[in-house]
Amino acid sequence: MLSTAGRHIISGEHGLFRDQVRKFLAKEALPHLDRWEADGIVDRSFWLACGGAGLLCPSVPEALGGPGLDFSFNAIVAEELAYIGCNAGITLQSDIVCGYIEAFGSEAMQQAWLPSMLSGETITAIAMTEPGTGSDLKAMGTTVRREGDDYVISGAKTYITNGQNADIVIVVAATASEQGRKGLSLILVEATRPGFARGRNLDKIGQHAADTSELFFDEVRVPVSNRLGEEGKGFPCLMAQLPQERLSIAISAQASAQRAFDEALAFTKGRRTFGQPVFDFQNSRFVLAGLASRLQVGWAHLDWAIARHVAGELTAAEASAAKLFHTELLWECCDKALQLHGGAGYMNEYPIARLWRDARVTRIYGGTSEIMLEIIGRSL
Missing domain, CATH: 1.10.540.10 (Acyl-CoA dehydrogenase/oxidase, N-terminal domain)
Incomplete structure (x- = not known):
């Protein structure tokens, strides 16, 4: 617990x-x-x-x-x-x-x-990433043209969480592709619209229970009233909401990191080798002590970030720093916890194996660690 x-x-x-x-x-x-x-x-x-x-x-x-x-x-x-x-x-x-x-x-x-x-x-999804475009939103290839009171959407998206289950999808697309990020718009697409199709449920390293899909838009027609915000103002809308997205990822990462630590602590205290619990070896205690220290700092920082966000004060750079710190901490905790399990850590019957697999993508989705560093760096 x-x-x-x-x-x-x-x-x-x-x-x-x-x-x-x-x-x-x-x-x-x-x-x-x-x-x-x-x-x-x-x-x-x-x-x-x-x-x-x-x-x-x-x-x-x-x-x-x-x-x-x-x-x-x-x-x-x-x-x-x-x-x-x-x-x-x-x-x-x-x-x-x-x-x-x-x-x-x-x-x-x-x-x-x-x-x-x-x-x-x-059930909902948001479709940003494309087969040829990740963090570079200005290179968006999914396009929208206006025909009277309708938008017609064409393109493809990939790595979309909830992609198989989603009933509606917020699509990030270019209403004026020549303007780059200044020409992006957000448009809600119902999964029942003609021309909308789901691709395969993607085979991932981890997070297998999360349906992650390709989505295709073949001349999908939706009313202009399905647009969120102003036409061509999609990028500012994304920037306004990304801090909460990144804080949400940080929150999940911190809790997963704590679970990895808890699994390692319980395992090392229960597993004996050379006549004593693995925990009694100085190396095991030192590794766990180091992780416990970083988790203590992590929880304090996370609560600070949540409080700032609730007060409407969390900045984009602070949210990026939270996403960076907590996902990197998650990976450190999972990797060291698996190592403390020894060969058992590589067995899928132990929770640490799944935690380790699931952790890897958190340093990628919602903005890679490298992008987080760029955002933080620009704020200095």
Whole structure:
């Protein structure tokens, strides 16, 4: 169980909510993790159960049909999902897509989609990455042309989380490709639109339970009213929402790092070699002591970042630093924890093997560590 002792950001209300989340996940997620991993996708029934338990999009205002909680409650859901190793795309919906619709969607769009996102009836995705384009958004190849009151979208996206399950997708596309990033727009596409197609569920190194897909747009026609924000202002919209996305990744990374440490600590205390527990060797204790120190700093920093974000003060550079620090810490914890397991760490029956596999991509998605360094560097 993830310990929250000494975390000053946690109030009594947070504790009650966390207990609710833990009990729910113990019943609705833990028994199914291995099957979801094998199937390469999470059951839609789990999304509906999450909606019924109030775990989806907790920060949606009451005026829009939500519970009206602040982002610290999103963080609790992210931490608990990450600690048990559940890769369902819940945080993508709650922490990322929901924010775009809240901030830039029309009232009609909000009323059409937020209630079903809250209930789990609608699953969402956001499509930025393309087969030939990663972090360089200005090189976007998916294009949009306007025909009267409609947009016609053509192109392809890849590595899209929730791609197989998604009912709606926010597509980042060029309405004026000659203007680079100044010509990008955000357009909501329903999966039922003619010309929209899903490719294969991609075969990944880790995070197997998360459906990650190619998406194709062959002259997909949607009404202009499906646009989020102003035409050609998609890039500023992305920049406004990316800090929360990167903080969300940092939160999940920190909780996963703690789980890796906890697995290593338990294993080294229970495993004997040369007549004594592995933990009793100085090297084992020193490795674990070093990780414990960095995790202590990590939790303090994470709570600082969450508090700043809730107050509306977290900057893009600070969010990038959080994403950088916590995902790199996750990889360090997973790799050293696996090493402390010895040969057992390479066996899939031990949780550390899955944690190690799942950790690797966190230094890539949401902006690579190198991009995070560039953003931080530009702010200096």
